[in-house]
Amino acid sequence: MPAAHVLVVEDEPKLAALMMDYLRAAGYGASWIADGAQVIDHVRASRPDLVLLDVMLPGRDGIGLCRELRGFSDVPIVMLTARVEEADRLDGLEAGADDYICKTPFSPREVVARVKAILRRVQQQGAREGGQSPLRMDVEAYRAYYKGVLLPLTPVEFRLLRIMLSAPGHAFTRDQLLARLHDDPRSVNDRAVDSHIKNLRRKLEAVDSRADLIRSVYGVGFRLEL
DSSP, rough: OOOOEEEEESSSSHHHHHHHHHHHHOOOEEEOOOOGHHHHHHEEEEHSSSEEEEEEEEESOOOHHHHHTTTTTTTOEEEESSOOOHHHHHHHHTOOEEEEOOSSSSOHHHHHHHHHHHHHHHHHHHHHTTTTTTTEEEEETEEEEEEEEOOOOHHHHHHHHHHTTSSSTOOOOOOHHHHHHHSOOOSSSSHHHHHHHHHHHHHHHHHHHHOEEEEEEETTTEEEEO
């Protein structure tokens, strides 16, 4: 398995270099961005395994970036700041950060320890949810992620994907899917399922053009292959 990659977003070059040295010594890959305005595009393109995100940045502030990242990705985020007030820490956590580290005093060993703990937790959660499955669903939040990227699903598409994920490899007929999707499936044409499946495939392929999770089963219906 390739080493996890950490994106360091920090406008102080010496501090960023120090963090990357410690991360690489611990076996992680590391890259650096100093300008907050570059973060969103970089995360979308490179999909790091964890983001170390400074609060005070040129271009964009860390809190706003954290909120925007949470709009499309579940990548773990650790906020870094010189601010020590409780309200500042709460702002970061409420914006969607997984952890918060004060830079005064700064300990690169603590940063590496927090990174290890969070990535270990993510790996264990992934194992509980089906090993290396690239598809994850947050039922309470009504959100689905493919390879860590938030899928822009409609409520019907979310329910359809959840039904199929409940039994990976099982071939569902159109009637079975309709019966679970609608209280009165008689009022819906079974070809509506085909339209929803087409949209689901398109949204998965927008994340990875090679995505082939939803298979057609001739004469039956559809199955989800992970």
